[in-house]
Amino acid sequence: MAAPIRILTAVPICDGHDSAINTINLEFIRHGIEVVYLGYHRYAEDIVRAAIQEDVRAIGISSYNGGHVEFFAEVVRQLKKRGANDIKVFGGGGGTITHDDQRVMQKRGVDKIFFAGTSLTDMTQWVRDRYGKVPKRSGGKTPEMRLARKLTEIEDSYANGKRPKKKKIENRKSKIENTKVIGFTGPGGAGKTTLIDELILRLLHREPKARIAILSHDPSVVGEGALLGDRATMINSQDDRVFMRSMATRGQAGGLSPATEDCLRLLAQSGFDYVIIETVGTGQEAMPFQNKLVDQTVLVMNPDYGARLQLQKIVMLDLADIVVVNKSDLDRAKTAMSEIERRLEGSGREQKLISTVAKRHRDRGVDELCDLLGREPEKKKK
Amino acid sequence: MSKLGRVIEAVEKYNQHVLDEVKRARTEKRFGKQLLDRWDEIKRNIKVGRAPTGLELPRLALPEIDEPGEIARYLLGDGLPGEFPFLNGAYKEMYLEPLQETGSYAKNGHGKNGHGKNGETAVAKLQETEEPTRLFSGMGLPDDTNKRFHYLGAHQRSKRLSTAFDGPTLYGIDSDADGVFGKIGEGGVAVDTVEDMERLYAGFDMGAPSFSASMTISGPAPIIMAMYIAAAKRRFGDSVVPKLRGTIQADIFKEVQAQNETIFPVEASLRFLGDMMEWTTRNMPRWYPVSISGYHIGEAGSTPVQQAAYTLSNGFAYAEMMANCGMSADEFGPRLSFFLDCGLDVEYIALTRVSRRIWAIGMRDAFGAGARAQMFKVHTQTSGRSLIAAEFRNNLTRTAAELMLAYMNGTNSCHSNSADEPFTTPSEEWIRLSAHGQAILLDESGIFKHTMNMLSGSPGMKAVERAVEAAILEEFREIERLGGVLAAVENRYQRSQIQNAAHRYEQQIYDGTRPIIALNKYRDGAEEMPEVELVRTSRAKQQLQVDRLKKFKKKNAAKAGKALDKLAAVAETNENCFPALLEAAEVCSLGQISGRLQEVVGRFRPMV
DSSP states (O other), rough: OOOOOEEEEEEEOOOOHHHHHHHHHHHHHTTTTTEEEEEEEEEEHHHHHHHHHHOOSEEEEEESSSSSSHHHHHHHHHHHHHHHSSSEEEETTTTTSSSSHHHHHHTTTTOOOOOTTOOHHHHHHHHHHHHHSSSOOOOOOSHHHHHHHHHHHHHHHHHTTOOHHHHHHHHSSSOOOOOEEEEOOOOOOOOOHHHHHHHHHHHHSSSSOOEEEEEEEOOTHHHSSSEEEEHHHHHSSOTTTTEEEEEEHHHHOOSTTTTHHHHHHHHHTTTEEEEEEOOOOOSSSSSOOOOOOOSEEEEEEOOOOSSTHHHHHHHHHHHEEEEEETTTSSSHHHHHEEEHHHHHHOOOSSSSSEOOOSSSSTTTHHHHHHHOOOOHHHHHHO | OOOOHHHHHHHHHHHHHHHHHHHHHOOOHHHHHHHHHHHHHEEEEEEEOOOSSOOOOBBBBBOOOSSHHHHIIIIIIIOTTTTOOOOSSSSSSSOOOOSSSSSOOOOOOOOTTTOOOOOOOEOOOTTTOSSSEEEOOOSSHHHHHHHHHHHHHTSSSSEEEEBBOHHHTTTTTOOTTTTTTTTSSSBBOOOSSHHHHHHHHHSTTTTSSEEEEEOOOOTHHHHHHHHHHHHHHHHGGGGGGGGGGGEEEHHHHHIIIOOOOOOOOOOHHHHHHHHHHHHHHHTTEEEEEEEEHHHHHHHHHHHHHHHHHHHHHHHHHHHHHHHHHTTOOHGGGEEEEEEEOSSSGGHHHHHHHHHHHHHHHHHHHHHHOOOHOOOEEEEEEESTTTTSSTTTHHHHHHHHHHHHHHHTTSSSSOOOTTTTTTSSOOOOOOOHHHHHHHHHIIISSSTTTSSSTTTTOOOOHHHHHHHHHHHHHHHHHHHTTTTHHHHHOOOHHHHHHHHHHHHHHHHHHTTTSSSOBBTSOOOOOOOOOOOOOOOOOOHHHHHHHHHHHHHHHHHHHHHHHHHHHHHHHHHHHSOOOHHHHHHHHHHHHHHHHHHHHHHHHOOOOOOE
8 A cells, every 4th residue: 555645734824714724634634645734823934844854745835814925935945945845835825815926926836726616625636646646756955854754764664565674774773872762652632742842842941952853643544644733732842953753653553653663763863862752642551662762651641531440451550650640730630649649659660750730831840840851961971 | 610600500590480480471460461561561652663665664563462471471581672681682773764753864874974995884873973884904014004094084074993913913923023024014904013003093083082993903912902002192191091992802712712813821811811801991991802703713614503602602701700800790791792703504593683692691690790781782794704706796695695684683783795705805896885785785675774673583583593592502511511611712622613513514515415506506617706906015015114113122122121021020920910011012012022921921832
């Protein structure tokens, strides 16, 4: 089976009109396209950075508030500047983009403009036809782009039923010494993405030169598309020091993708100070991180896990290094903390339990968690 | 239980009360007699007017009932126009032309004095002395919009200016910020500083009773409000403040649910809005500090019931917030006004009627509000989403049908969209047609000008009312189960409901269960889309805005730092920060203020 088409969609800066793009995203997904959705009110710079890191075939921009001629052209210009002109740009603006605008925009390198009245079916078909063929692409001009394209190679090999040429990866040291790999898991809705984004804010501030990679996962079924939407809610991770990659699980259970392990190994070898991996929100019946690359595992819980008995079924409570009870502004949080504390006593391991409200600005619990994620001092020296 | 829970209870209780009273009217002779007497008296006092054809008609139409139980059901369940629970109208008389017998045949303003740029015509009260027209504009730099305001208002005694802002302003970003250059002055006016605000309303007497300003902005509303006050003080002195008249949208809930122009986390946004509402309610008695808007919820794709349910529940949440600030319902209630969308779905036959009823019962019984604070005052706009580009002239018919529905519901004012809107900023020709659509309906046709209740209360309308009210209450219950409006918002309940509805709508168009003429039914394939001239802001103007802002920042650098420090310090406490905001607005730019406040409270994390 051919690897799914990956595209990125977004709404420009100072524009919150996301109704059309939400509907279009759903239609794309239903037709087997993996959509990395960046959200609304996004700078051209953030769109281009994300498109390169996610190594998408094309960027779809839905604009409504005007200024589209400049904005689309700016995206194309920045792609070129970063050597990524094989990532195409298409989009639409309902009635706001005129035929004259379209001509100017296409002259400046925009692939296609859809006008009001185009059916979702026609649009999806066009995208599939146009971006469905696997193009011959360069290996990438910058280290970031080369890394992104290697990740695509790995992912696509798995999708095509072949394992990638392992040697390329395994010949190198299994891991660079001072890269710290942290795994985040926990049920859906516990606030993992928000928590990670808040940690990124603190890590970037605490270590002004640190570079961080994030590998995030969203669920998908074999042969179908996926909405990879974590980036849309992350406001602190749109930074040149953060490399983020969103992956669909492509039918694999357990919250990770078949390609995750190889991708993680590659990231761990690529010179980042931190590599953060986030699973899909799943039942916590087992440890999702099988390989030894992960240094520290964090289980993020929601205080509303149900009856106390439920805790016995959560195997991750025995295995995680740090357990976080997020959303601890909820009524049930106090009870949850004490129940989980009791549960952890049974594990016989030294585990940390932290309570956070990730959505709260400058939350002390998140500060505390961030302190626990420091690298070992002796490893800090290069 | 949140206040919304009490509203649900109040409506259920009131409905039961009506049933009980119906029964009592039928069984208790004395009560029955009282009702019959009152009914007779009401009928006796109805004046008779005459249509141009000579036909005599009552000024108020009532159902033909003479049985005490039915009279009780009508008077208590629906209420006469202008009476609790206001199902039939917020006012006793609306849209009616003056009685021919009494006084001259002087017409009300609409249709005679021309219309605003986008055909907005308000016709709330006969005795209104100012023109009902709001002059809507927002383009380019403040000077451009100002020029437009003067042009539009040249022949009007009263100046009611409605202002649209550009993208950077709506997001609290300065024009000189990286990456927003092309957006300056697009789709609205660029306002960065108090000086821009002065330019925007230059030449208008901001404190005059004939002047009022409406500002369509929510995320940075408190900052823009502070700049507006600062600008007025610079020109007219401190004494102008209590005289300022107008409204600012300031509806953060609908932003988070649908429109996405939010810059602070929800709770912080609400705190800043609450501070502003409290300050303006106490210091500016003629200002409406929030316009609770369902329009954007409807346009984002909600069902009509969702639109009404979320708008009403948002309204009750603001009311609760203001009550928590220590204000009484009678103090803040009359300051709340609403803005709804009207499309073609069957619910619109009674959506506003039902909303008015629920609001009145909720305000009276859950908030203890008196009559003035029970009234749901609403501006309606026809649905932009219902208009399509293919064979766009059909949009005239769509808008006409929507106008009819809006007036059947007793809207206090109405804006009709232009048929060419699906593909362009409205042009003069189509604006004129849309405005005239309202005039034809209200002035030319006899549908609304002779008799109140002309189209109220048909059996079909009653059926829709019952179904819609039940569905709205069901939405309320779900929101209440989730912990109230704020908790539901944080759970992205409303957002996901709206998105699902939007997607279902698209699917229905695709599978044909929702016929759209010339799109999926009776389509002839011929596309006609006239090329139009657009209003765009030139690069030179955009550069001018940036240069002016830089100059302002340089001039005020020292003072700005101090003002921002003070503002940040107050924002860290629980005190009302609007006074500090007023000081900062004198010397700081919009982006400086929003940036500094974001350092204190954080940035809004988008929801998908």
